[in-house]
Each structure stands twice: as C-alpha cells, then as structure tokens.
Amino acid sequence: MAIVDQYGRPIVLADLKREIATPTMSGVRQVWQSSIALGLTPAALAGVLRQAVEGDADSYLTLAEEMEERDLHYAAVLANRKQAVTGLQVTVEAADESAEAVKHAEFIEQIIAMPAFETMLEEQLDALGKAYSVNEIIWDTSERQWMPQAFEHRDPRWFMFDRISHRELRLRDTENVMDGLALAPFKFLVHTPRIKTGLPIRGGLARMVAFAWICKAYAMKDWVAFAEVFGMPLRVGRYNASANDDDIRVLKMAVANLGTDAAAVLPESMKIEFQEVAKNGGGADVFERLCLYIDKQVSKCVLGQTMTTDSGGGSGLAQAKVHNEVREDIQKKDAKQLAATLNQALTRPVIDLNFGPQKKYPKICINVPEPEDLAGLVSALDKLVPLGLEVEQSVIRDKFGLPEPAKGARLLMPPSAAKPEPEPLDKNGQPVKPPLKAKNAEVKPEPSTADLQTGRLAGDADPIVEALTAPIQQMLDASNSFEEFREKLLDAYDDLDDKALAELLTQGLTAANLAGRFELLLGV
Structure with missing residues (x-):
C-alpha cells in the first residue's frame, strides 16, 4: 500500500533523506535581514501590516522578531505564555489495548524522550x-527504521502563503519565486495556532x-529625552546691543559648554543666568x-490577565482566582493545538514510515x-473518615x-494515638502512689459482669475476625477495579469459614442473657 499524507499526496522517500529548506548566500532564503523597527513610524507600521496580509510578510516577521528584542515586557509575557506549555507533561496514549497499538505508542515515547x-x-x-x-525533520535511517534525528528550526521569512487562499504555507525558492514550492509531505512540522479567526498571518x-508597541516606543524615547534634561537649570546668555557676531558666537559656545563641562570664559560685558525648571504636576x-x-x-492580550505580571492595589484572593482561571483556559488551548500539530505532522509520519498506514494512531497528549x-x-476527609469513608493513604x-x-x-x-506518659517514680525507683481520696470524693462504680464479659469476648473475637477478613483483603489488593473485586467476593462467598465467628456470637448472646438474669435476680 502506497504511503500518502493527510491530503492524499504520495510520499517521496528521497526527499525525506535530504535537507530541503537550507539557507543560501543569496536569493530568497538569506539569513541576514535589514532592521524594520529602527525609525519606524505609525504610517510605516500600517504599511508593514498591510503588506503582510497581501502576501509579503518579510517586514512583518522581522518586526515581530525585533519587538521581542526591544521591549522587555513583551518578551517576558510572551516567554511566560510559551513556558506555560513547554513545562507541561507530555504523554502518549495507545490507540487501543492491542499489543500492536502498545508497540506503536512505545515507539513514539522514544521520540518524546529525545x-x-x-x-x-x-x-x-x-x-x-x-x-x-x-521545523524541518531530519530523518535517520541508519538502523533500518525511520527515526527523527533532529528538528531544524527554519526562519519563518523563508516561507510564504499562497497568493489565492493565503492559507497554504509554501517554501520560498528560486525555482518558483512568485508562488514558492509546496512543502514536502512528512518533512516539515508546521504549527499555526488559531489565536483569532481569519487568515493565519493575521493571528500572530x-x-x-x-x-x-510603537506607542510605547515613542513614549520611552520622549521619556529618556525628558529625563536627560529634567531638573537641570535653564541657561540664558544675555548680550548688549554693542555685541558683534563674534561675541554672540562666544556666548552661544559658553552656554552650550556649561551643559556638560560646567566651565566657560566670558567677556566682562556678558553674563549667564541659571533658571530652575518649574516642578509642576505631570512631567x-x-x-x-x-x-x-x-x-x-x-x-491582557498575551496572557489574558495582568495579575501575575503587573502589580496593583486592591487585588484580593478572589480576583486572583478569576485571573488564574482565564490564564488556565489559554494554556489548555495552546497545549491542545500544539498536540494536534504533533499528532498530524509527527506521529502519523513516524508510524506510517515504520509500520505502514494504520486505521488508528497513538496520540501525543x-x-x-x-x-x-x-x-x-482536608476538611472533607476530617468529616467523612470518622463516618466510615475509606480512603487510600497513597492517593x-x-x-x-x-x-x-x-x-x-x-x-x-x-494526640489520641500518642504514647502514654511514663509512670512517675520516686527516688528509690518505686512507682509513686496516687494521693488518698477525700471522704466525700466521688467513687466510680465497679464494672458490671456484663461489661467484663463483653471485654473478654471482644478480645477472643479479634483473631477470628482477622482470619475471616484476611482473604477478603487479599482479593481487594489483587483487584484493579471495584467491579473485579465484587466478582471475586461473590465467587468466594461460599468458601468463607464463619463457623468460629458464629460460635463466638452464640456465646456472647448466651453470656448477655445470663448476665441480665443475674443482675435482675440481685435487683440491680
């Protein structure tokens, strides 16, 4: 059976054994790109975003890279969102419980461990x-199996969306500069998250x-310029009507030098005044x-909340819980979409190349x-365990x-299970006698015959009950579910030896009857 991808395209094994999206010294896949963020204006930004939608996303992708490098806050929250997924546990679920399906899942687990x-x-x-x-998959076939040896990340500027639907990602190449080349099946991992509806390029x-970002860049630039002169006195040079051009030039030079050197040489007829900047509101x-x-x-845009990144007054525990729930929703969505990409572009190629096409495939989760x-x-256990709820300690x-x-x-x-205090001893090592009770002290009644008989029978019952429940405990430990334990218990019910317990209960009932008659006879 021929191997095809999810779109029905046949797999060319020769393409899988070579690197395809490699950089070039010249042409359409160069490593070096000129800066976009330097001197960017709002009007130029609008042009960059418009070009990306129309099919030329080079400038937009370069700007996206520079935004992470230039804005520390954006870089931090974006890294936070990524790490919220990369820090999660990745597992593999077999398609079913058959030996073949388990074998396929174990093969994928080897890749996850890399x-x-x-x-x-x-x-x-x-x-x-x-x-x-x-990411381009570099396949290793040295051990007569198809195993990813490496995943080479490729510059996103080396790819383009098709000019018709703007949804199919294609490789830029000199062979077809206008439309690019279709990506070889089973060769590339392409993740396109759906953060918002619409064209994929608009979803970043x-x-x-x-x-x-550009508004903040302008604000930061003006803030730095303001901070450079904030609080410094304003220098005003004055000259009289008889000053010539040379005098004015000397005065201007002196005023300028006082900003850094704080020293100047002036003619006697000139003077410089220093005026403090008014420290009014704003600034x-x-x-x-x-x-x-x-x-x-x-x-809010990147994380869906501000509680974990921006401090602010009045944020209570209830508000923090609400923000955490929103953050968790985004995390689940990102994890689910990334797992879908891996199952489509990695799990299926690995299984098809090594075991042939399957009806069901293992799933990366x-x-x-x-x-x-x-x-x-803890509060629930504190109330339910005394009522008889059985909970396994390991859970x-x-x-x-x-x-x-x-x-x-x-x-x-x-505290009730703590060891009793040792009995106090006198200086001779003898137990200290308790103090004598006062004459009017309350005297505790002696235990009745029934109480004594009950205590003795309870002690006799302990080994009998233990012998009766031991096989039941063994069946419970060997069962994987409550249904299995129920079946084992019903099968073994007739073989349980309860004669000793029945005999002891008979003795207890007889002793209780006699004790009652005895106390009635004494008039108790």
Whole structure:
C-alpha cells in the first residue's frame, strides 16, 4: 500500500533523506535581514501590516522578531505564555489495548524522550508571536527504521502563503519565486495556532501588539529625552546691543559648554543666568503612566490577565482566582493545538514510515493538571473518615506530593494515638502512689459482669475476625477495579469459614442473657 499524507499526496522517500529548506548566500532564503523597527513610524507600521496580509510578510516577521528584542515586557509575557506549555507533561496514549497499538505508542515515547523534542516544542511555540513556525525533520535511517534525528528550526521569512487562499504555507525558492514550492509531505512540522479567526498571518500576537508597541516606543524615547534634561537649570546668555557676531558666537559656545563641562570664559560685558525648571504636576508621571497602561494591555492580550505580571492595589484572593482561571483556559488551548500539530505532522509520519498506514494512531497528549482545593479536601476527609469513608493513604500522599515514610521514621500522629506518659517514680525507683481520696470524693462504680464479659469476648473475637477478613483483603489488593473485586467476593462467598465467628456470637448472646438474669435476680 502506497504511503500518502493527510491530503492524499504520495510520499517521496528521497526527499525525506535530504535537507530541503537550507539557507543560501543569496536569493530568497538569506539569513541576514535589514532592521524594520529602527525609525519606524505609525504610517510605516500600517504599511508593514498591510503588506503582510497581501502576501509579503518579510517586514512583518522581522518586526515581530525585533519587538521581542526591544521591549522587555513583551518578551517576558510572551516567554511566560510559551513556558506555560513547554513545562507541561507530555504523554502518549495507545490507540487501543492491542499489543500492536502498545508497540506503536512505545515507539513514539522514544521520540518524546529525545532532548531535541523539548527544544522543538519551544521553537514550534514561536508561532504564537509570528503566526506560524516551521521545523524541518531530519530523518535517520541508519538502523533500518525511520527515526527523527533532529528538528531544524527554519526562519519563518523563508516561507510564504499562497497568493489565492493565503492559507497554504509554501517554501520560498528560486525555482518558483512568485508562488514558492509546496512543502514536502512528512518533512516539515508546521504549527499555526488559531489565536483569532481569519487568515493565519493575521493571528500572530505580534500583529495585535504592534500598535501598542510603537506607542510605547515613542513614549520611552520622549521619556529618556525628558529625563536627560529634567531638573537641570535653564541657561540664558544675555548680550548688549554693542555685541558683534563674534561675541554672540562666544556666548552661544559658553552656554552650550556649561551643559556638560560646567566651565566657560566670558567677556566682562556678558553674563549667564541659571533658571530652575518649574516642578509642576505631570512631567515624568505622564510617560510612566502611559508605559504602564500599555504594558497592562499587552499582558491582557498575551496572557489574558495582568495579575501575575503587573502589580496593583486592591487585588484580593478572589480576583486572583478569576485571573488564574482565564490564564488556565489559554494554556489548555495552546497545549491542545500544539498536540494536534504533533499528532498530524509527527506521529502519523513516524508510524506510517515504520509500520505502514494504520486505521488508528497513538496520540501525543500535553496534559494540563487540574487545580485542586487541598484545604477543602482536608476538611472533607476530617468529616467523612470518622463516618466510615475509606480512603487510600497513597492517593492522599500523591495529591499533596508527600513521599512514602521510611522504615523507622518518626511519624506525625493525632494526640489520641500518642504514647502514654511514663509512670512517675520516686527516688528509690518505686512507682509513686496516687494521693488518698477525700471522704466525700466521688467513687466510680465497679464494672458490671456484663461489661467484663463483653471485654473478654471482644478480645477472643479479634483473631477470628482477622482470619475471616484476611482473604477478603487479599482479593481487594489483587483487584484493579471495584467491579473485579465484587466478582471475586461473590465467587468466594461460599468458601468463607464463619463457623468460629458464629460460635463466638452464640456465646456472647448466651453470656448477655445470663448476665441480665443475674443482675435482675440481685435487683440491680
């Protein structure tokens, strides 16, 4: 059976064994690109964004890269969003429980364990800012199997969207400069997250943040210029009507030098006055408030919240919980979309090349743990366990991240289970006698015959109950589910030996009857 990709295109094995999207010294896949952010104006930014939608995204992708390098806040929140996914646990689920499906899943697990896999995840998430990210799979066939040897991240400027639908990503190449080349099947990992609806190139976070970024860039530039002269006295040089051009030139030079050197030589007829700048409202606060406002808007766009990045008064626990829920939704969506890309562009090629086309494939899962209210769990256990709820200790330890206690370790225990205090001794080592009771002290009644008989029978019942419940406990430990334990218990019910327990209960009932008659006879 011929191997085809998800679009029905046949796989050319020769293409898989060579690198395709390599850089060139000249042409359409050069490494070096000129700066876009330097001297960018709002009008020029609008042109860059318009060109990207029309099919020429080189300037936009360069700007997206420079935005991360020039704006520390944008770089931090974007890295935070990426790390929220790369820090999650990645697992593989078999298609079913058959031996063949388990074998396929174990093969994919070998790839996940590779150091290059984790790096590839980070590079694929570069698509969050730029709208798409591409990794070329370098296949290794030295051991008669197809195994990814490396994942080479390719510059997004080496690719373009088709001119008709603007949705199919193609490789720029001199062979077809206008339309590019179709990406070879089973050769590229292309992640295109759907952050917003519409054309893929419009979905990058860099496009959404670009206008706020350029406003902040202008504010920062003006703020630095303001800070350079803020608080410095204004220097005013005065000259009389008889001053000629040379005198004026000397005075201007002196005023300029006083800004840095603070020293000048003047004719006697000239003077310089220093005037303090009025420290009225506004000033630096205007720039700071504008920059902080823009940073908060960027945080909302990238993270969906501002609680973890921007400080502010009046943020209580309830508000923090709401923001965390929004952040979790974004994290789940990013993880789900990245896992879908991996299953489509990595899992299927690996399985098809090594085991042939399958009806079902193993699935890579990026698991987002559900938050738990551990304080509420403790409160519930405190109320339910005394009522008879049975809870396995290992389950509770796992929820709290507590290890199994070592042998001989000193354990925490409730006060009722603490060891009794040692009996006090006198100077001769003899037990100290309790003080004599006062004549009017309350005298506790002696235990009744029934109480004594009950205690003795309870002691006799302990080994019998233990012998009866031991096989039941063994069946419970060997069962993987409650349904399996129920079936085992029903099958073994007839073989359980309860004669000894029945005999002991008979003795207890007889003893209780006799004790009642005896106490009635005495008139108790």
